[in-house]
Amino acid sequence: MALAFDEFGRPFILLRQQEEKSRLRGLDAQKANVSAGKAVARILRTSLGPKGMDKMLQSPDGDVTITNDGATILEQMDVDNQIAKLMVELSRSQDYEIGDGTTGVVVMAGSLLEQAEKLLERGIHPIRIAEGYEMASRIAVEHLERIAQKFEFGLNDLEPLVQTCMTTLNSKMVNRCKRRLAEIAVKAVLAVADLERKDVNLDLIKVEGKVGGRLEDTELIYGITVDKDMSHPQMPKRIENAKIAILTCPFEPPKPKTKHKVDIDTVEKFQTLRQQEQKYFDDMVQKCKDVGATLVICQWGFDDEANHLLMHRNLPAVRWVGGVELELIAIATGGRIVPRFQELTPEKLGKAGLVREKSFGTTQDRMLYIEHCANSRAVTIFIRGGNKMMIEETKRSIHDALCVARNLIRNNSIVYGGGAAEIACSIAVDAAADRYPGVEQYAIRAFADALDAIPMALAENSGLQPIETLSAVKNQQIRENNPNCGIDCNDVGTNDMREQNVFETLIGKQQQILLATQVVKMILKIDDVISPSEY
Ligand code: ADP
Known part of the structure; x- marks a missing residue:
């Protein structure tokens, strides 16, 4: 602290505040940020997929939430780190735009960060990595468009819609009753949908719950x-x-x-x-x-x-x-x-x-x-269940299913789930990397490796050998030229996700890749972290 005088002779005090701020610069900043992002993603990794684990979170006032919804887990985690907050935002924007795939998007971002870390170690400049990721994400999104399939549904044939909603509910606590809930979600969405404008106002669907009864008693009320x-x-x-x-x-x-x-x-x-x-x-x-x-x-x-x-x-x-x-x-x-x-x-x-x-x-x-x-x-969707936690989780799961049905009405393209779409993109991105002569090709290859993280996490969570399963499925995709092969999480006996009826919406998957890339690019471009000191 020092006393100084301005040009009019008035005294003022100089505080050495700047030195009290902690500061990370250059590669250190990037590495610290990357590891913070990875830490958040690691938490969600085990929740991915039909065999994913649930998380139990206790709020400061003692309320307990049990969920497997990525957005909810992160929302309630009360993270302090700024980069971790970016990951929370990432999951929230996926929830806001699409409504489903909130876990997947964070796992994807975590995996991109992990790959970026390796490239940073090898001395590749973060901007080149960011550019390479951008190119790769465009290739992946275009490839998804190519492998996507349209499906037709009529008001008399709701089965495809129901099946896609069921894929969403697969991984939730309520999967015991997924068929019924998926049917309810589809009927609810169709009841309020404007099929000519291809839009759905989800505000018209009220989701209510009352403790008691069984999950099977959940019903749709036209009123x-x-x-x-x-x-x-x-x-x-x-x-x-x-x-x-x-x-x-x-x-x-x-x-x-x-x-x-x-x-x-x-x-x-x-x-x-x-x-x-x-x-x-x-x-x-x-x-x-x-x-x-x-x-x-x-x-x-x-x-x-x-x-x-x-x-x-x-x-x-x-x-x-x-x-x-x-x-x-x-x-x-x-x-x-x-x-x-x-x-x-x-x-x-x-x-x-x-x-x-x-x-x-x-x-x-x-x-x-x-x-x-x-x-x-x-x-109104009227949910019944044994306790409040169950009802709250069912509400969240129904929300996901409603969003998926709405997305399908907006755009009826689908890709295959169980990691099939990611593996197909990974192959396409890897093949495209050769066309880029610059340093970016390393980043593009790394992006392809990062895409593999989703099927690997699905396999790992289902108790399979991640690397072996992934390589077998990848090999099958290339050999049979079939982008529908994914991870057989439920041990059904076939890798073909088309036969298993595991679908995801095209826009949901594209959004996942775009959002994850965007956030990772943003994190990589930070080279100076200035934060107030501890005291
Ligand atoms: P998110 O919150 O991202 O939707 P989930 O925990 O719901 O995460 O997991 C979704 C992932 O699980 C998707 O990649 C989806 O393809 C996959 N999945 C869902 N059902 C199955 C299944 N029966 N077999 C294989 N993969 C599945």
């Missing part, structure tokens, strides 16, 4: 669910062609806003008051009946008297429905939210083909299903 029940146990549990009054006004006599006092000193006075109150209720119920409502959904509660009257007058009602849900019901049923009884008119009623109450188990747990709504194609 919405509300976690409420009828206000009186004797009200009907099933209403067909319901006309719904959606109210934000309470079923109770109006209360003056100012302080008031009512003196009741005789029985007559009490009786009159009571009668008047009752008349209020009566008028309200009558108003609802007059406009033709067959169900009242109310934001507020009402007391037992009103409840009894509603039951008596045969007007089923639901109370304490939250604002958000109310809005959702209004949108789905094409109704309007009514803030005052006087404003209730027949046009403001929402319409639904069926409203039913469903009870769960032996408990008092009941839910309301509002189905076949007038205005909306919105659907």
Whole structure:
């Protein structure tokens, strides 16, 4: 610290802050960054594929998550290192763009870094490596286009879509029930899809879960669910062609806003008051009946008297429905939210083909299903499962499957999974390397080796010998000129992923390669790391 004076004679203090910062430069910076990235990838490597392991993560407040979804694992890992954060971002962008392949993309990036490290050791300049990787990624992406296959699906033949979603679910905890979940995901996506524009608005698919029941009880509801029940146990549990009054006004006599006092000193006075109150209720119920409502959904509660009257007058009602849900019901049923009884008119009623109450188990747990709504194609996937962790993981898995189905509707090209696409690209990139005379060819070859990491990880995770299995499959691909050969993780007896129905979307795979290359290039180009010192 030193005292100095500026040109006007004012004193200021010089702090030797710069020296307190730790700094890594040149090759040291690159090596440190590469090893940080590799460390993150190593964590995810064992989670890849149908035989991949799950991770258990505990949050600071004690919540436990068990998952095998790459994006979720990284999200919850709370990493400190900046490069590790880049890997987290990488997985997140794959999740955002594609929704699936979040583990694969990180493993791929880790493997590219590993190869880059070797090249750095050999004295190749990081920029040349980055350029070589860029060229190689373009070759790989073009090759994927070449080996991709189109598949046609019709509304009557959903099998290809279901099969592809099943590949995604293979590696998840829920794979016991993958066929059913894949079918649900495909049906949900098709219900909200705009097939002419080839797009799907996934916001229209609500994924809800409730602890209890079995995973097999998971169902697709063509409508919405509300976690409420009828206000009186004797009200009907099933209403067909319901006309719904959606109210934000309470079923109770109006209360003056100012302080008031009512003196009741005789029985007559009490009786009159009571009668008047009752008349209020009566008028309200009558108003609802007059406009033709067959169900009242109310934001507020009402007391037992009103409840009894509603039951008596045969007007089923639901109370304490939250604002958000109310809005959702209004949108789905094409109704309007009514803030005052006087404003209730027949046009403001929402319409639904069926409203039913469903009870769960032996408990008092009941839910309301509002189905076949007038205005909306919105659907709900209602997940059941033994515990909260299972339900959360199922939600994540269903999300992946929904994304895959959406991607296929956007672009119906597929490549074969189980590492087949990566091996095919690796062969193509390796062959192309000879055409490049410069130093880049080393990087291009290294890229080809990095692509092999995916099938190797799949083999390793399935208990196979990684190098032997990979070389055998690669050899088979070259010999038979068949880009469909991959790793037989489940020991089915054939390497042909076409026979095993293991597909992945073309855009998902391309995105994986592009994103991983982009991040690795970015890491390689950093040659100076300045960070605040420890204290
Ligand atoms: P991600 O989060 O990247 O989707 P997963 O753990 O879901 O990672 O693993 C996906 C990988 O597993 C893909 O490469 C896919 O091709 C492969 N895979 C899925 N099912 C099978 C299978 N039955 N046989 C071989 N490979 C499979």
